[in-house]
Amino acid sequence: MNDNKIPFLDLVAPHLELEEEIVGVMREALRNGQFTGGPLVEAFEKDFADFCKAGRCVAVSSGTDALRFALMAAGLRPGETVLTVPNTFIATAEAITQAGALVDFVDVDGKTCNMCPDKLREYMERKCRGYGKGRHISRKTGSAVSAVIPVHLYGQMADMDCINAVAADYKLKVVEDACQAHGARFFSKKDNCWRTAGSMGVAAAFSFYPGKNLGACGEGGAVTTNDEEAATRVKMLRDHGQVKKYYHDIEGYNGRLDAIQAGILGLKLKRLDEWNSLRRVKAYYYNELLSDIKGVRTPYEPLWSRAVYHIYAIRVRDRENMQSHLSKAHIGTGLHYPLPLHLQKAYSRLGYGKGSFPAAEASAESILSLPMYPGLTDAQQRRVADAISDFASGCASVHKAQKELRGAN
Ligand SMILES: Cc1ncc(COP(=O)(O)O)c(C=O)c1O
Structure with a gap:
């Protein structure tokens, strides 16, 4: 690696640190010949359920499968509407x-960039007319709204107390998208205690894509739930609907997690609290370094949140030029995500346009994700902040010169 380069993500160092143990897991699988299911998967499921403080965990082949199976297991009927955020x-x-439902969107809160509970309530009040208890038909999609997926974006939990309160009023099932939030916590006023991502809805979905806070050396995912029936259903869905070998109660999918991946995830899980704490330390250091730079807004973390900073995203003016300035300084950055879903061609059928979800659009136009991983050094963070500061002061002098020129004319 170029010593001068600060990558956006470092997938090499944490694996080199664990190389011997990872090879040991692979050897174990080679020797017992169990590559799907078996003791490595079962042990990981138990440990991850404990980590999330959820009753059950069912390991699957990706976060996308986890979301799909969680929705299907929650009892969603084909043609119903499920709400999520555009960013x-x-x-x-x-x-x-893929679960057979219709997608619709609710805007986010401008500060946290997570689903706004007030806008969720407004959606249900404005876009739905009640057809008796528990059946709210969306004017947009013409179907019953039955579930909502808050996304714990960048590793910070959505305001789950308020979302769960709206969901209870309208009989919505809540499925957490915790794909970026392994170990994130939320202080629930309702329960008067800290709750962990993956334990606050009817089910939750996690991704173990390599770059996640808990990442496999390949693909992987998991559903956590406190509902025994839902867990059994996800187990069937991930394995062709089987209750026992070659006896299929329903049609399912090939959505299992490999044993080697489960073994590696189990090893890394033991380090996750430590790695998440390091991410929080790095986030606070960035906050401090960037606090006085004009035109830069650091991430907002409410008092009720313990974010795990899967991504550290700042909001900036003139994002494209700042990104290319950082790239010239050999600093990797990312955009999560540059175009909200309601403006993507794939969802043009919903008929939304620019201005439909202003908070999600404003964040898409200004967010910039900075390098963030447990091994990031203080010196690297200072270099990132210096490069941002250089760019911002360059912008400031250009603005000043333009103003002076305008004044002179
Ligand atoms: C918010 C969110 N949801 C779902 C997924 C899908 O996970 P996977 O890539 O494991 O299918 C991801 C992965 O990047 C994600 O970030």
Whole structure:
């Protein structure tokens, strides 16, 4: 690696650190010949359920499958509407369609960039007319709204107390998209305690894509739930609807997690609290370094949140030029996500346009994700902040010169 380069993500260092143990897991699978299911998967499921403080965990082959199976297991009927946010990875919405439902969107809160509970309530009040208890028909999609997927974006939980309160009023099932939020916590006023992502809805979906806070050396995902029946249903869905070998109660999918991946995830899970704490330390250091730079807004973390900073995204003016300035300084950055889903061609059928979801659009236009991983050094963070500051002061002098020129004319 170029020593001068600060990558956006470092997938090499954490694996080199665990190389011997990872090879040990692979050897174990080679020797017992169990590559799907078996003790490595079962042990990981138990440990991850405990980590999330959820009753059950069912490991599956990706976060997208986890979302789809969680929705199907929650008792969603084909043709019903499921709400989510427009500023998420497309997989959230894809899973809704793949589960046979219709997607619709609710805007986010301008500060946290997570689903806004007031806008969810407004949607239900404005767009739905009640057809008796528990059946709210969306004027947009013409179907019953039956579930909502808050996305814990960037590793920060959505306001689950308020979302759950709206959901209870309108009989919506809540499925958490916790694909970016392994170990994130939320202080529930209702329960008067800290709750963990993956334990606050009827089910939750996690992704173990390599770049996640808990990432496999390949693909992987999991559903967590406190509902025994839902867990059994997800187990069937991931394995062709089987209750026992070659006896299929329903049609399902090939959505299992490999044993080797489960073994590796189990190893890494033991380090996750430590890695998440390091991410929080790095986030606070960025906050401090960037606090005085004009035109830069650091992430907002409410008092009730313990975010795990899967992504550290700032809001900036003149994002494209700042990104290319950082790239010239050999600093990797990302955009999560540059075009909200309601403006993507894939969802043009919903008939939304620019201005439909102003908060999601404003964040898409200004967010910039900075390098963030447990091994990021203080010196690297200072270099990132210096490059941002250089760019911002360059912008400031250009603005000043333009103003002076305008004054002179
Ligand atoms: C918010 C969100 N939802 C769903 C997914 C899908 O997970 P996977 O890529 O494991 O299918 C991702 C993955 O990036 C994600 O970030």
